[in-house]
Structure formats: C-alpha cells, structure tokens
Amino acid sequence: MQRQYEDKTALAEKAKEKPATFGGDIDLDTFSPETREHPYQDDPSAFSDVEREQMLKAGIDLTGKNRAGTFVQKDLSVVHCNTSQEGMEILDINQAREKYGWLKDYWWKAVPVDMDKYTSRAELHQEHGYFIRSLPGTRSIYPIQACLYLGEDNLAQDVHNIIVAEEGSELHIITGCATAPHVKSGLHVGISEFYIKKNAKLTFTMIHNWAENLVVRPRSATIVEEGGLFLSNYICMQPVATLQMYPVTHLVGEGSTARYNSILIATPGSELDVGSRVLLKAKNTRAEIIARAITTGGKIIARGHIKGEAPGIKAHLECKGLILSDEGVIHAIPELEGYRQDVDLSHEAAVGKIAREEVEYLMARGLSEEKATATIVRGFLNVDIEGLPPELKGEMDKAVAISEESLL
Amino acid sequence: MLKIEDLRVEVAGKEILRHVDLEINPGETHVLFGPNGSGKTTLLMTIMGFPGYEITGGRIVFKEKELNDLPLNERASLGIGLSFQRPPTIKGVKMRQMLEICGKEAEKVDTMAQALNFNDFLDRDLNDGFSGGEIKRSELLQLMAQNPDFLLLDEPESGVDLENIALIGKTIERLLEREIKPREGKSQKELKRERKKSGLIITHTGYILDYLDADIGHVLMDGVLCCSGNYRELFKCIKEQGYNECVKCAV
Numbered sequence: 124m125q126r127q128y129e130d131k132t133a134l135a136e137k138a139k140e141k142p143a144t145f146g147g148d149i150d151l152d153t154f155s156p157e158t159r160e161h162p163y164q165d166d167p168s169a170f171s172d173v174e175r176e177q178m179l180k181a182g183i184d185l186t187g188k189n190r191a192g193t194f195v196q197k198d199l200s201v202v203h204c205n206t207s208q209e210g211m212e213i214l215d216i217n218q219a220r221e222k223y224g225w226l227k228d229y230w231w232k233a234v235p236v237d238m239d240k241y242t243s244r245a246e247l248h249q250e251h252g253y254f255i256r257s258l259p260g261t262r263s264i265y266p267i268q269a270c271l272y273l274g275e276d277n278l279a280q281d282v283h284n285i286i287v288a289e290e291g292s293e294l295h296i297i298t299g300c301a302t303a304p305h306v307k308s309g310l311h312v313g314i315s316e317f318y319i320k321k322n323a324k325l326t327f328t329m330i331h332n333w334a335e336n337l338v339v340r341p342r343s344a345t346i347v348e349e350g351g352l353f354l355s356n357y358i359c360m361q362p363v364a365t366l367q368m369y370p371v372t373h374l375v376g377e378g379s380t381a382r383y384n385s386i387l388i389a390t391p392g393s394e395l396d397v398g399s400r401v402l403l404k405a406k407n408t409r410a411e412i413i414a415r416a417i418t419t420g421g422k423i424i425a426r427g428h429i430k431g432e433a434p435g436i437k438a439h440l441e442c443k444g445l446i447l448s449d450e451g452v453i454h455a456i457p458e459l460e461g462y463r464q465d466v467d468l469s470h471e472a473a474v475g476k477i478a479r480e481e482v483e484y485l486m487a488r489g490l491s492e493e494k495a496t497a498t499i500v501r502g503f504l505n506v507d508i509e510g511l512p513p514e515l516k517g518e519m520d521k522a523v524a525i526s527e528e529s530l531l
Numbered sequence: 532m533l534k535i536e537d538l539r540v541e542v543a544g545k546e547i548l549r550h551v552d553l554e555i556n557p558g559e560t561h562v563l564f565g566p567n568g569s570g571k572t573t574l575l576m577t578i579m580g581f582p583g584y585e586i587t588g589g590r591i592v593f594k595e596k597e598l599n600d601l602p603l604n605e606r607a608s609l610g611i612g613l614s615f616q617r618p619p620t621i622k623g624v625k626m627r628q629m630l631e632i633c634g635k636e637a638e639k640v641d642t643m644a645q646a647l648n649f650n651d652f653l654d655r656d657l658n659d660g661f662s663g664g665e666i667k668r669s670e671l672l673q674l675m676a677q678n679p680d681f682l683l684l685d686e687p688e689s690g691v692d693l694e695n696i697a698l699i700g701k702t703i704e705r706l707l708e709r710e711i712k713p714r715e716g717k718s719q720k721e722l723k724r725e726r727k728k729s730g731l732i733i734t735h736t737g738y739i740l741d742y743l744d745a746d747i748g749h750v751l752m753d754g755v756l757c758c759s760g761n762y763r764e765l766f767k768c769i770k771e772q773g774y775n776e777c778v779k780c781a782v
Contacts, residue, residue, distance in 0.1 A: 502623030
C-alpha cells in the first residue's frame with residue numbers, strides 16, 4: 124500500500140516545474156507553506172460571527188440546519204467534521220487513508236499526479252482535504268457541506284478531496300470556499316477526485332467566494348460508471364486574482380450522464396479561465412455543459428470540450444456571455460470532437476451586451492431602466508438545472524442573489 | 532384622455548408621420564386602418580415612447596401631461612399599455628414573474644391566467660418558443676395585470692387561430708370595459724357613461740371587429756390621418772375599394 128503512495132510522490136517530484144496548459148504561470152514560492160494549527164471545534168457554533176458569515180456566503184450553514192454533515196478546514200487544519208445521517212461518511216482525507224487501505228486505488232486515479240506543477244504541489248505539500256462517501260443504496264436527503272477556509276494572509280492551501288458515491292446511492296454535496304475579510308492574497312490548490320459507481324447519483328455544487336488577490340488552481344476529475352449521473356454546479360461571482368480550472372468527466376459506463384453548469388462573473392482585475400470537459404467513452408452516454416459568464420470589467424475565458432468516442436451518444440455545449448463594461452473580455456472556446464457516425468454533438472455560443480429591445484420591453488411594463496437591466500441579468504443567471512433537488516436549487520439561488528446585490 | 536397635435540415623427544432620419552391630429556376621450560375606442568408602411572405602428576410606438584421614434588414636431592398629451600420627453604416606463608406608470616407585435620424572448624424571466632412586474636399583485640396571477648387558458652405557461656421563460664397565438668395571449672395577460680387606462684393594440688388578431696380569436700376579442704372587450712354584463716342597480720347606459728378605459732387598435736383584417744365594438748375609425752395614409760368616421764363604414768369601404776379610395780383624399 125505504502126509503495127503505491129510513494130510511486131505517486133516520485134511522479135510528483137518530476138513534475139514540480141511543469142507549467143499548466145492554461146492560465147498564467149504562478150510563482151509558488153511567493154506563498155507561505157506553513158501556518159499555526161487551529162484547534163478542533165466540536166461545536167460549529169463556536170466559530171466567530173465573521174467566519175460564520177463568510178462561510179454562509181459560500182453556502183455553508185454552520186447551524187447544520189438541512190445538512191447531512193459538515194466538514195470545515197481552516198488554513199491547514201481540519202477544525203470540524205461530523206455527519207448526522209447514516210450511510211454518509213465524512214472524514215479528514217488523512218484519516219481516511221489510514222482507515223481504508225483501498226483508498227490507494229482512488230488516490231490520483233482520476234487526476235494525473237504529474238499533470239502540472241499544481242498537482243505536483245498538491246501531492247508534495249498536501250495538508251488534509253476531505254473524504255466523502257455514500258454507502259451502497261443510501262440516499263442523502265440533505266446535502267453534505269464542506270468548507271475550505273483561508274484565515275491567514277498569503278498562505279498556500281493544498282488539499283486533496285476524494286468523493287465516492289457507491290453503487291445505487293444518491294449523494295449531494297455543497298462545497299464552499301471562502302476567505303476571512305482581512306485575507307487579501309493567497310494560493311488555493313484543490314484536488315478533487317469523484318468516483319460515481321453503477322446507478323449512483325452525485326450532485327456537487329461548488330461556490331467560490333475568494334479574495335481580490337487570490338490565486339486559485341483546482342484540479343478535478345470524475346469517473347462515472349454504468350447508469351451513473353454526475354451533476355456539477357459551479358458559482359464564482361466574487362473577485363479573485365486568477366482562477367484556472369478545467370475539470371473533466373470520463374463517462375466510462377454505458378448510459379451514464381454528466382452535466383456541468385457554471386456561473387461566472389469577472390469583476391475588474393479578475394481573470395477566470397474556466398472550462399468543463401466531458402469524454403463520452405461508453406455507449407448511450409449523455410453530457411451537457413452550460414456556462415453563463417458576465418464581465419463587469421474582468422476577463423473570462425470560457426472553455427468547453429466534448430469528445431464522443433462511442434455509439435449512440437448525445438452531448439450539448441452552451442456558453443452565453445454578457446459584457447457589461449467595455450473593459451471586460453469574454454472569450455468562448457467551445458470544442459466538439461466526434462469519432463463515430465452516430466454521435467450527436469452540438470454547441471451554441473453567444474457573447475454580447477444586454478439586448479436593448481429586452482430592456483425596452485420591460486420598461487413598457489413600468490420598470491425603470493435600472494430595474495429592467497437588473498431583471499434581465501438576474502434572468503440570465505437563472506439556469507434551470509434538470510435533476511437538481513429543490514433544496515440545492517434554493518442554495519444556489521441564495522448564493523447568486525447575494526452576489527447580484529454587489530453586481531447590480 | 533389622449534390628445535395629439537400636429538405630430539411629426541422621424542425614424543432613422545426618415546419622416547414617417549407627417550401630420551397627425553387625434554383626440555381620444557375617456558371611454559372611447561378608436562380603430563386605425565391604413566396600408567402597410569403608412570405609419571400605424573410608428574404612431575403606437577411613438578405614443579408609448581420608444582427611443583428611435585423621434586418627435587420632430589407637435590405634441591402628445593395624456594391626462595393633461597405632455598409626454599414628448601417622458602421615458603417609456605413613466606408613460607406606462609401614467610396608464611398607457613401596449614401589446615407587442617413581436618416581443619423579445621427573455622431567458623430566465625418567467626411568465627409569472629413578468630405578470631408580477633406588470634401588476635404587483637402576485638396572488639391574482641393564477642386567476643388571471645385562467646381567463647386566457649395560460650396557466651401552463653406561467654413557469655416558462657417569457658415568450659420562449661411561444662407560437663403567434665400564444666404571444667397574443669401572453670401580451671393580453673400582461674396588459675390584464677398592468678390594467679392600463681389606455682390600450683395600444685397592434686393587430687391583436689394576427690396569427691391567432693379561429694378557436695382563440697373569440698377569446699382574444701372577449702379579453703380586449705373586458706380590458707376596455709366594453710362587455711355587456713348585467714349589473715344590479717345600473718343600466719348598461721350608465722355603465723357606458725362611467726367607462727374610463729380607452730384604446731387605439733390597429734387592424735388589417737378587421738376580424739377583431741366581429742367581437743368588439745369601437746367608436747371611431749381613422750385611416751392613416753403616408754403619415755397623415757386622412758379620414759375619420761364610423762369605423763364600420765370605413766372598413767367596408769376599404770374592403771370593397773381598397774386604399775385607392777383613400778388616396779384620393781390624402782393629398
């Protein structure tokens with residue numbers, strides 16, 4: 124077992140200097156790799172008001188109301204971890220590795236450890252992260268929430284998460300990333316590997332609430348088996364210096380499905396290079412990638428890639444962008460690749476300003492120009508997500524609403 | 532209610548309305564005829580206040596207030612409502628939400644939708660994939676919620692199937708307070724005298740007139756209101772002689 128882990132570390136060593144394919148190159152040595160330990164809190168209400176409020180903006184409700192479990196990592200310490208529903212497991216990933224020998228078969232199996240310098244760093248500097256698993260046939264009614272919080276300025280946080288939805292189970296997760304108000308800069312590298320077994324369903328809603336000078340480099344990948352469903356929702360509406368990610372899903376089981384929804388807002392000074400990729404490798408698989416991007420002055424590169432390698436597959440890619448400032452840039456890069464006659468792949472992309480006739484239509488019903496514009500922007504961000512439970516839809520709407528206030 | 536004096540309007544630098552005088556009193560419904568391109572829609576859009584319809588002369592007065600420089604939304608607040616010919620689709624904004632915007636009475640939305648068989652559309656994106664007839668019903672439903680004192684209707688019957696045209700006609704009749712409905716203690720004559728709602732309706736086919744009575748008709752030719760009078764008489768003449776007859780008067 125140890126051998127397998129050591130092999131990964133050796134590979135990571137070799138990729139230490141390997142630049143990423145996309146996104147600006149980051150000098151990782153400018154961030155501090157260490158900080159003090161934070162004490163574990165049995166009672167989540169012991170967190171400060173400021174922390175609770177910051178987390179709430181990222182969808183993390185520390186009262187635990189309507190949640191099946193909670194994991195909180197602050198800087199490099201796991202400060203809270205509990206679960207209230209049978210069949211749902213949440214552990215510090217380090218503990219999980221000790222507890223389950225088989226976890227080695229999931230460690231860097233979806234994301235290559237030597238992909239780039241960030242995956243390498245996550246292996247060599249990894250400090251915790253979470254392990255979440257739903258046991259076979261179990262169904263989570265409420266979502267499990269996991270929060271990665273940065274409380275120290277200029278710190279590098281490198282975490283590794285593994286999520287397993289066992290056969291026939293249903294698992295809902297909300298992950299919120301947030302910073303303390305005084306934190307201005309820092310680095311977050313998060314590895315997330317998702318494994319969705321036969322006929323299992325996983326919805327993963329990630330809300331990012333970073334700070335202006337933060338560098339964010341998540342690396343995620345998902346493997347979906349026969350009949351499985353992966354639903355990923357990503358919301359990033361607050362300022363961030365640079366964020367680059369391009370999660371990939373491998374649909375390896377017949378009839379499996381992946382859906383990605385992203386809501387991106389780039390404020391002045393923010394640079395978001397975000398994409399979603401689905402590789403349809405098995406018969407009758409389905410994929411949908413939807414992105415809504417708004418710039419109020421920042422730069423967004425919205426990527427999307429669908430690759431159809433098996434018969435009977437159907438996939439669609441959609442990117443819509445609104446430019447609300449002449450300083451802003453939206454660059455949509457959709458890619459479709461088909462390797463079979465009977466694949467059905469399509470994409471739709473549109474980038475522009477708010478249509479004048481839509482504003483006038485609402486004004487003719489009595490709304491002022493500002494209110495009409497706000498209503499259209501709100502509608503633009505209101506994506507109907509098929510298969511998302513109402514409670515999660517509510518959380519997403521809440522997160523969007525909070526950010527809209529500062530946007531409009 | 533509405534008074535237009537010597538109105539001249541340009542669209543993209545081209546003069547479309549050259550001379551329009553029109554007065555519509557409270558409770559009156561007027562019908563506007565005219566060939567394609569004569570400026571009928573321009574007149575409605577100018578009254579509503581769309582940018583792009585530039586008033587180069589004359590004035591529009593509504594409820595004793597000059598409208599010339601008022602933005603769209605303020606005219607809507609004063610009580611002017613328009614049914615769009617080709618309204619835009621607004622993604623993510625639901626029909627229900629739009630009705631709440633129009634009327635600010637969320638609880639009445641379902642009842643109102645029922646009157647137009649439109650309940651199934653309440654949770655759909657506004658105008659998204661609506662057929663021609665559905666657009667008309669959607670527009671009238673919005674006007675029902677908005678409850679304006681003065682209605683601007685641009686070909687309310689176009690694209691509507693026979694089954695729905697009666698429904699559209701009845702709804703407009705109701706919006707204009709023109710239904711004949713026995714009311715205790717009041718004669719129809721009294722009700723008519725109390726009627727406040729007015730309207731200006733463009734029609735090409737005249738079908739809508741099978742379901743709705745009006746008061747006065749006008750013919751717009753080449754940017755000039757060249758003829759006014761009994762709307763049924765006018766329509767009959769146009770039906771039989773075409774607008775050629777009107778050309779004689781529009782000099």
